[in-house]
Amino acid sequence: MAEASRLNLPAAPNTGAKPRTVGRAEPVLVVRAVIIVFILLFWEAIAQSGLLYRDVVPSLLAIGAAIVKLLSAPDYYWHLWVTASEVGAGLIVGGLSGLLIGLALGGNRVLSKAFEPYLYYLGPTPKIIFFPVMIMWFGVGPGSKIAMGAISCFFPIALSTAAGMRQIDKVLIRVGQSFRASAWQMATKIYLPAMRHPIINGVRLGLGVAIIGTLLAETKLSNQGVGFLIIQAYSLFDMPRMYAMLIVLFVLAIGANALVGRLGGLSAIRQL
């Protein structure tokens, strides 16, 4: 499933480190542009040839028009807001609980040995199997969607927090102790800043899977949100509208990921 393949465990926190050599960036851009143009041409060729049903592969013009129509309808933004707030609430609930559990696991060897293997195995399993349970617990409204988002992002955030806590340079803790920092000062001035990279990386992974979990839940059972709109367009066989929504969603997801990645990237400069 898409969800399983997207959930990379936080083994490699090497995200914000793209090489930025000018000499190499340009050929890469050219390759990218060529590939995109090629895909678009290929799509248009199939659309025009009539090899497939005309409605399954609509022409680029039709999709473009659908995008314009979609973005000029106020209705769409309301649904977008519903989904965004579900993802946001899921990220807050799942993220905070993931952070707390991660801190407990990272700080306690016994707890970590006892429970972390379960998190590792549960982490990559598709969370959509919990959706029926969530509907029964939280109803058919936004509650069950938020729950799906929260379950999805809990795992990567908990695991990378736990790993980050174990990777803290021990000497920095001794420095804090030698200056007689209080427990609160140790937590806020040493532990959290020392763990910022794994935590940001966990949030980035968590955001991705929270979006997936929420949208998947919306496509299954709901009457609002972007996932609902997509599945509605599909059942009305309005393909241009469906593709338009997929493309807009795609761009939004990239933007959200880039934003979180940028947060991590900025502080990467300050890392040793």
Added chain:
Amino acid sequence: MPSVATLPKSGAAGAQTAADAGILVVDGIVKQFDTPEGPLVAVDRVSLSVRPGEFLAVIGPSGCGKSTLFNVIGGLIDRYQGAVTVGGETVRGPHPAIGMVFQEESTFPWRTVIENVAFPLEIAGIARKERLEKAKRFIALVGLNGFENRYPAELSGGMRQRVAIARTLASEPKILLMDEPFASLDEQTRLLLGDKVLQIQQDLQQTTLLITHNITEAVQLADRILVMTYRPGRVKRMVEIDLPRPRSSDVVSSEAFGRYVAEIWSDLREEATRGMQDEESRTLHAGAAS
């Protein structure tokens, strides 16, 4: 096996007891660790006394319990026998009068130089403006003016270690306690940084206790050198270094310097040899066991 002859032989070391006018008094420290092969005595009955304004170096081969002693005095290790007192006050946990500089890279990578140096003042609750001003003074003291707003990653290893020293000095400790602060630096940087430390120590009249395995470093910097034995770490000898002050790294070319180095090496050689043989036999046993 440690023979009786390796115990403190001269009166100089033996007389260093609580009665001395030491600002820092270490009295009969014994620290034992539990290892898979049984209990290991890391530090055995070590006593020393640091006089106000003095630079005392503790030297010994690897495995003589130097770092254990450092952590005991710094209050980062507990459950030991004996006592550490600062100005008559017994040390239980990190003491405000003792400022530690660690061997490892210890600057906070997420803080700029000035924020690093201001860290102990921030912990003590000093207002931002005041602590940054004070931090600036200590940055100047270690010669890093102009680097206030750089991050540690932008500095060299020697500069980062100077930031760590400035940070500890900013807490204005009565006693500066350093554990091999130059261990990760190359020889030239080490000598130059030694100069810097000498100059600061002489300017501030800073009481300093340096733990090291480097003989030239110890002779270059210290007023007195305490030589420790290999496992268990005991006081072997106390050597007075009668080289003129103010001192700089030029002193390494003097004849007296060479004599002191040779003298300490003759003491240390025996211990280092014992340490090496012990390492070899343990590696051999470990190899045979597996």
